[in-house]
Amino acid sequence: MSVAPAPAPTKATKPVSAPGSRPRRRGRWGTQIFLTAVSLGFLAPLLLAVYASLRPYDETAEEGYFSLPKSLSFDYYEQAFNDSEMTKYFVNTLIIAVPGVLIVLFLASFVAFAVSRLRMRGGIVLVMLFTAGNLLPQQVIITPLYALFNQIELPYWMSDSYLMYDSYWAVLAVQVGFQLGFCVFVLANFMRTLPQEIIEAAIVDGAGVWTQYWRITLPLCRPALAALGTLQFTWMYNDFLWALVFINTGDKLPITSALNNLSGQYFTDHNLLAAGSVIVAAPTIIVFLLLQRHFIAGLTLGSSKG
Structure with missing residues (x-):
């Protein structure tokens, strides 16, 4: 029985680069450089505010804001937090923002489910009406809303002014009303991309409308x-x-109004104001960092198939 000779080792060939790979790599580097420059451009005001808040005002007045620092400290942050009474204004803002977000998402998801998953008649027209509401400039109805809220009476436990004006309810109602259309538009389009077979299987298993909405969709x-x-x-x-239009009592104003307390009548320390602005912006940055993964996933939905 003869054994076949082993094949002779072949010389490894150098992989041939695909044509056009270098220009493609150069284009990728160019895109990254462009996006980095744009990101730095958007971050420049925030970085300048942080830099100015760490320097004494006398130093920046003498050397300029774009000079090298002689000393850096966090004294302005403590002064801004205490002088503007930010704790009270933070609570006022959360009283408006947190319920407002929850109410908007609940109502928008409910409407979006009805028009996109239940195949109701006139669903597209209803979504168009919600979307068209966002095209109306908000400033044109300030005067009608001001007159209306001054005529709506509320009990004392809801408003110490006995009116909807000068209460959190006025700002909350306006925020929900104007943000609802955008959320309905986004959620309705997203729900249309969900497989219809999931709802059909749930109906076969005896799931009602609320179960289809709350536990499946x-x-x-x-x-x-x-x-x-x-x-x-x-x-x-x-x-x-x-808040500036519909709230008259200073103790009810949100956090954006607290920065007015840092401005003097004849002199304004812009470094102190920069420290206050950084403190005010911190909660939104924290919320974004906590929801960053879900936020990016939500923005990239539908960008690719398969």
Whole structure:
């Protein structure tokens, strides 16, 4: 019985690079450099505010804001937090923002489920109406809303002014009303991408409408809800106009109004104001970091298939 000779070892060939790989790599580097430059451009005001808040005002007045520091400290942060009474204003903001986000997401998800999963008649028209409401400039109805809220009476446990004006309910109602359309539009389009077979299987198993909504659809919408929750909290938290118009008592104003307490009548320490601005921006940054994974997943939904 003869044994076949082993094949002779072949010389390893050097892999041939695909044509066009170098230009493609250069294009990738160019994209990264461009995105880095744009990100630094957006971060520049925040970084400048942080840098100015760590320096004494006399030093920046003499050397300029773009000079090297002689000393850095966190004294302005303690002074800004104490002088503006930020704890009280933080609580006022949370009273408006947290219920506002929860109410908007609940109502928007309920409407989006009805128009996208129940196949109701006129669902597309209803979504168009909600979306068209966002096209209305909010400032044009300030005067009608001001007159209306001064005529709506509330019990004392809801408003110490016995009116909807000068209460948290006025700002909360406006925030929910204007943010609802955008959330309905986003959630309705997302729910349409969910497989219809899931709802059909649930119906076969005897699931009612509430079970289909609460236990089946909402868990699948978690990335979209997290992304919308982050955006809604940021918008409601940073709102300044509606609170300034509909709240008259200074102790009820939100955190954005607390920065006015750091401005003097004849002189304003801009480094102190920068420290206060950084403190005010901190909660929105924390919320984004906590929901970052869900927020990015919500933004990238539908970007690829398969």
